[in-house]
Amino acid sequence: MARNHYYLSIADLGHARGDDPRFAYDGAGPNDFAAALQQALRDDTLFQRWRAAQPDPDAVDASLGATDPAAQVQAKVADLRTDVDLLTDLPMSVVRHRLYLLIGAAWQLRDLRAA
Template sequence: MTNRSHYYLQVKDLLHARGAQSALSYDGAGPNDFAAALQEALRSPLLFQRWRAMQPDPDEVDERLGVTDQRASVSAKPVDLHTEVEVITDLPMGILRQRLNWLIGAGWQLHDVRPG
């Protein structure tokens, strides 16, 4: 992957944002914890491996869903009543969406994508 992108996201209620499966869900205390959790989920295969092990037939899961980006970076900061998140990565939006949904469910919105 060679196309770095900057994804600009908003999380409306980070305090209560959780994924559907507690074994995969974010369980931190604020924007810095969330940024670290998402960055780890993008750089490391551990979250994917936990999800894969939970599937009925883990061996049938497409390995490409576990792709990572060692250079991914995430920052997050509180703004008014929500959290602004910036992600810089080579990973496609589908993979970023997957990791976000595992961590915080549907409690986020994509606002902009720019080439990096």
Template structure:
């Protein structure tokens, strides 16, 4: 069984945090919506598959970026009036988590810590 990790993330301004490709970008209204979107993006291959279909050579995309974790779970809370703290537990490697986060909210996030779950 793959090791599960607990990622601690921060988003400075969720209201402005959007990914670079509008059809793939997060468009929710708050931390709970974002947590649900991130959980879905890690549990399901749909976001990855939509992104892959947009690539010039979809068949050349590394399939390792498309792995999923059916047990992934994200929780998000507002801290300091604007910053959103995200607790993510998943067995996915950081490269996959980073890719999905970047699709959803671009570079508007920071990894604050990571520990074995």
């Protein structure tokens, strides 16, 4: 797998939450969010909790549980939004799934580049 930089922005991190509070981000700022997303990508704990809550856990696509122990996330406030720089070899489908669990649709992919 190729490593990629995903450049994301979150318009209002203070109100960005996933639909299900059992899995949603509940931190206080960019550093908390970066740590939560990094942990969600480095191990499958969040995925396994979400999978167990599904009506038929065995029917869940196992590829969504992929992890990248070397994933790196940095976040900072810039122009009233939060900019996120994510470095990982995970495919966008996995990144998207973890982001939706944590903060719902409150994010935007601004750029994607090979690392």
